[in-house]
Amino acid sequence: MEADEAWRLTDRLQAEHGKGDPFAAAIRATRMAMVITDPRLPDNPIVFVNDAFLRMTGYDRTEVMGVNCRFLQGPGTDRGDVLSIREAIEGRRDIAVDLLNYRKDGTTFWNALYMSPVVNEAGELLYFFASQLDVTDRIDADLRIRTEKADVERQVAERTRELMQALEARTLLGHEVDHRVKNNLQVIASLLGMEARAMEDPRARLALRTMQERVEALGTVHKQLYQTADATRFDVAECARAIATDLVQASGRADIHLSLDTEAALFPAAKAQPVALMLNEVVREVLRPAIAAEGEGSLGLVTRPDGRDVRVEVMYDGTGSAEAPSGSGLVGRLIKSLSRQLDADVEWLPMGRGTRVTIRLPHGPAAEAASA
Amino acid sequence: MTPPLRIIVVEDETLILMQIEMLLEEAGHEVVGTAVTRDEAIALAVETRPDIAFVDLRLKDGSSGLEAARGMRGVAGLTVVFMTANARELPDDLDGAAAVIPKPFSESVFGAALPFLEECLRRPPPGSPPPQGVRLAPWYIERHGLVLPAGGA
Known part of the structure; x- marks a missing residue:
């Protein structure tokens, strides 16, 4: 129970940093929010908080001492994260997780929680020690980047779809024009062929046949181009x-x-x-x-x-x-x-x-x- | 003297239809009817039971020559030959048709296809090689044991 005594001692000396246990004084003064809970008491209540924690959450010390930490959770807190923490406590493992927490005034912040069990030399579980860091800015930036990335991806997909549609329309148009050119060449050749048949004058007939063959030669090579x-x-x-x-x-x-x-x-x-x-x-x-x-x-x-x-x-x-x-x-x-x-x-x-x-x-x- | 082939022509472009009719008649064959839509074509084939149907792929009112040819499958002994400016729309096996003559075709190509088809129908296997400018269906080549000329059609 030596450790137990040490922080109780510093609790009494809270205005006098540097006196008593220097480690306790450091924890008390640091800008990093810190909490200690006692799993041996019913519902694993808070038995120590530093000022940084109170500043971060907006509560008074009297409001949080002896209370389970779950008051920090709210409707937006991820249930899966909460479950992970509970499992870590039960399994006496340490855990690091970014958790959406709620201040006293109802506003939210992203809490980079690090929590680890404290055991004595006999292996008995004494405390859980937790540090909290407000990482709202980083998470917001991450979320913003993710949102922007998703937005860009959506725009790219949309543009790609538009381009594919335009390409398809262009291909269809190309096929349609090609089809009409071929049909027209066939029609012109057939007109010349029929006209040639109707001619009695062999020279006129030959001239029309020659023209028909020229059109057919153009048709032949056009057909080849699009095969x-x-x-x-x-x-x-x-x-x-x-x-x-x-x-x-x-x-x-x-x-x-x-x-x-x-x-x-x-x-x-x-x-x-x-x-x-x-x-x-x-x-x-x-x-x-x-x-x-x-x-x-x-x-x-x-x-x-x-x-x-x-x-x-x-x-x-x-x-x-x-x-x-x-x-x-x-x-x-x-x-x-x-x-x-x-x-x-x-x-x-x-x-x-x-x-x-x-x-x-x-x-x-x-x-x-x-x-x- | 073998009797003339009985032929139907399914083509919605009037001038091309006239040209084909002329070529067929000049070659001594009998055009037993013409059609411009799928339904007309199927009814005509069922009614006249021709030897050959020349079928354009795009018919009047947007109906399809492929569907027309499918509808004619029940007509025994009918050989279907497609004519099209869109040969790429056709599946490789020509969906049961014997051949496709890509448009624009010359009168020579069409003229050379006729005796070949006649031989296939009346005196198989044909003695003359497959004509240039006509694409034969793989099943038709196999059935008649044909050897394609180098360079293809």
């Missing part, structure tokens, strides 16, 4: 194959065969339309004398990627040589203009029999591909 997720590039080989197949089939000549030797060659989508039109004009020019002449033959098509450029060869090995189309005719002017637009080299090579045309399609500067 893949990457709408920024298209495959020159696939485009050339489709155009050559169409034109050979349209010739109606079963003895004109198609010989394909194509290697995939990706090219900027911005160049898809002029490439398709130019290939269409070149292949048709190569086939024209062959269709006019009699006899079997084979239209050869070769495509090769060459670095970032693409090489295309169009050959015919049967009767019917095609000269380079005259620069004054529409076909010649089309090929020339499209070559200039694409910076392409088109060469008509003399052959003993048939025709051979080589086309070099330069990829162009990288910036152009990026903007395509």
Whole structure:
């Protein structure tokens, strides 16, 4: 009972700090609120409080002495925290917990409670010693940060949802426009086809057929652009194959065969339309004398990627040589203009029999591909 | 001489419908009817029991060609071929259809598809290779033991 005696002694000497037990005097004078309770008395009452505790809670010493500490709790106090404290007391363990407490005037403060059992050498429980620190500012700041963080997260989620919706709408619009472009190209080609059928004059019919084939070539390459997720590039080989197949089939000549030797060659989508039109004009020019002449033959098509450029060869090995189309005719002017637009080299090579045309399609500067 | 194929065309774009009718008739086939909505199409197929139905995916009044094709499943011996500018809307197995011809298609592509489909229907297995520009359903390729040309359609 020595410790018991020590603080009772200092209690008597409360106005004389530094006299009696210096530890008791220090506890009495510190700015840290401190309480001692006696678990051996009924309901574990307070047997000592220092002035800092009274200042923090707003009570008089007479109001709190002999009373259980639970008067500090209120409706906002977390029941789970209270339970933890009770378990610590029962288990004689120390505990640190931030607890919402109530002052005498009903206002609240966050109490960083640290409580530990005091035992004697025999292991008997004598007291509980508790220190309290008003950490309202820190908890409020924590709460504010948590609230702000939740708010920011909510705003980010909302904005993300808006952006996803906008992206979805844009994708839908893109598909819709793509669908209409394709349908319109089909309608234009079908109009030209029907008009050609109605023509009695073979020259007028041929002119309309030629126009129809040009529109179909544009349709072919447009269709290709949106077949893949990457709408920024298209495959020159696939485009050339489709155009050559169409034109050979349209010739109606079963003895004109198609010989394909194509290697995939990706090219900027911005160049898809002029490439398709130019290939269409070149292949048709190569086939024209062959269709006019009699006899079997084979239209050869070769495509090769060459670095970032693409090489295309169009050959015919049967009767019917095609000269380079005259620069004054529409076909010649089309090929020339499209070559200039694409910076392409088109060469008509003399052959003993048939025709051979080589086309070099330069990829162009990288910036152009990026903007395509 | 084999009798002409009996064909229905389900397409709400009048000009494209006219073009397809012309191409089919030029090739010697018989267009037994046309429809512009799902319900019309199903009723027409049940009534006429055609060999082939060419079906656009987007029909009049927003009805769906996919649903039209589903409604035609009960018609024995019917081959469905989709035509669409939105081939990506179709499932990989084409939902029971034999093929899809993506729009815009050239007259050559459409023209080449016809004898191929005719062979598949009348003289299987077909002697000619699958035409370019036409995407065949995996089950249809398997059934006819077809070998796709290099580079695909």
